Amino acid sequence: DAGVIQSPRHEVTEMGQEVTLRCKPISGHNSLFWYRQTMMRGLELLIYFNNNVPIDDSGMPEDRFSAKMPNASFSTLKIQPSEPRDSAVYFCASSDGQMSKGAQHFGDGTRLSIL
Amino acid sequence: RKEVEQDPGPFNVPEGATVAFNCTYSNSASQSFFWYRQDCRKEPKLLMSVYSSGNEDGRFTAQLNRASQYISLLIRDSKLSDSATYLCVVNPNSWGKLQFGAGTQVVVTP
Numbered sequence: 001d002a003g004v005i006q007s008p009r010h011e012v013t014e015m016g017q018e019v020t021l022r023c024k025p026i027s028g029h030n031s032l033f034w035y036r037q038t039m040m041r042g043l044e045l046l047i048y049f050n051n052n053v054p055i056d057d058s059g060m061p062e063d064r065f066s067a068k069m070p071n072a073s074f075s076t077l078k079i080q081p082s083e084p085r086d087s088a089v090y091f092c093a094s095s096d097g098q099m100s101k102g103a104q105h106f107g108d109g110t111r112l113s114i115l
Numbered sequence: 116r117k118e119v120e121q122d123p124g125p126f127n128v129p130e131g132a133t134v135a136f137n138c139t140y141s142n143s144a145s146q147s148f149f150w151y152r153q154d155c156r157k158e159p160k161l162l163m164s165v166y167s168s169g170n171e172d173g174r175f176t177a178q179l180n181r182a183s184q185y186i187s188l189l190i191r192d193s194k195l196s197d198s199a200t201y202l203c204v205v206n207p208n209s210w211g212k213l214q215f216g217a218g219t220q221v222v223v224t225p
Binding site for chain 1: 158
């Protein structure tokens, strides 16, 4: 079975550019989570969706970050404009909620470098 | 106080030895518990769920102590491939956000 699929795997871009990260959750999972991980701050939850609806975006650092989930099989995380401090690994995870007691399955991540 | 606290280690373990480590959590009403492992520059992967009665998965044993609000993981007959960071993860309710510990690093040496 396919796991959580993220693209791109790596992204290097100059500050000020728009960055779009993509995620396809596991089929049948109704919750989707975006995380950011850095050495300094560890793993941080940015936003999560339940049944395509954003439930909690309190972890989104600032207005430069936005996330959408137009349907059950696709989500995007956008940074505009990007800054060097946004450099991190961004993970997407999905969960089938109650059925697995909330266990989440992670994609391979997008390694983002803002120059 | 952090919601989930772990000893960061590293725990240096000779190959074949046993290693055990704990984590503590702050929310006494937490519903479910997990151990994840994360290899360097990789995604966290679910290792096992933790059940109230304790549970084993091969060389791995997880225990939950609700009264003292801690979870433990024991690895027997350590392999070089067990070298990783082990994340203690707590679900404070029956849905949604998980609380992640910062991880315990285990290094298995030949």
